[in-house]
Amino acid sequence: QVQLLQSGAEVRKPGASVKVSCKASGDTFTSFGISWVRQAPGQGLEWMGWISAYNQNTHYAQKFQGRVTMTTDTSTSTAYMELRNLRSDDTAIYFCARVPGPLGITGTVYFDFWGQGTLVTVSS
Amino acid sequence: DIQLTQSPSSLSASVGDRVTITCRASQSSDIYLNWYQQKQGKAPRLLIYAASNLQSGVPSRFSGSGAGTDFTLTITSLQPEDFAIYYCQQSYSPPYTFGQGTKLEIK
Numbered sequence: 001q002v003q004l005l006q007s008g009a010e011v012r013k014p015g016a017s018v019k020v021s022c023k024a025s026g027d028t029f030t031s032f033g034i035s036w037v038r039q040a041p042g043q044g045l046e047w048m049g050w051i052s053a054y055n056q057n058t059h060y061a062q063k064f065q066g067r068v069t070m071t072t073d074t075s076t077s078t079a080y081m082e083l084r085n086l087r088s089d090d091t092a093i094y095f096c097a098r099v100p101g102p103l104g105i106t107g108t109v110y111f112d113f114w115g116q117g118t119l120v121t122v123s124s
Numbered sequence: 125d126i127q128l129t130q131s132p133s134s135l136s137a138s139v140g141d142r143v144t145i146t147c148r149a150s151q152s153s154d155i156y157l158n159w160y161q162q163k164q165g166k167a168p169r170l171l172i173y174a175a176s177n178l179q180s181g182v183p184s185r186f187s188g189s190g191a192g193t194d195f196t197l198t199i200t201s202l203q204p205e206d207f208a209i210y211y212c213q214q215s216y217s218p219p220y221t222f223g224q225g226t227k228l229e230i231k
Contacts, residue, residue: 044211044224046222047220047222061219097167106217107155108215109220110158111158111160111213114167114168
């Protein structure tokens with residue numbers, strides 16, 4: 001059973017950066033991808049991008065291009081998502097989620113295991 | 125971007141009822157449409173992938189159908205634990221968008 005354990009809640013001021021971690025266990029880390037999905041308070045789900053733990057290839061949603069960086073550390077089976085130049089509307093719960101199939105192929109980017117979520121609050 | 129529109133936005137039903145939630149895509153998603161359940165304060169849970177494939181461990185009262193632009197999630201014989209918010213998500217092309225959600229409430 002795959003488990004994804006995320007880092008704790010963060011509070012940042014506008015303009016700052018935040019880096020959220022997601023530690024995987026229960027499967028070979030380099031055999032799957034990780035996506036990040038966020039959910040603003042009381043709102044729906046928004047896909048931010050994915051990273052291959054195998055070769056560190058990434059694909060970011062255009063909305064976040066230039067502000068987000070996704071990385072992995074295979075030695076600790078941990079994925080990271082850094083979001084820069086934070087605004088108040090970045091206040092949300094950030095989830096990491098496993099993409100079980102090969103990335104970059106039509107139909108494969110869905111999410112079968114999720115982290116518990118990390119609340120990021122942006123407030124002056 | 126592919127826009128997904130779910131209907132209804134909210135739904136009241138009773139234990140034992142059969143319910144259907146619809147997801148319409150702004151352009152064809154082939155069969156690459158997935159369904160999730162989210163309970164308050166929890167991460168989403170994958171129910172159905174590629175339109176009609178039941179995720180391991182999900183009860184068989186959940187089923188999905190559709191292709192192209194029109195998809196449905198059906199829950200037969202609602203159980204108390206099924207009252208939640210349901211989201212569709214397309215995995216046809218990035219950005220991998222979600223529907224706005226359907227809140228299923230107890231009548």
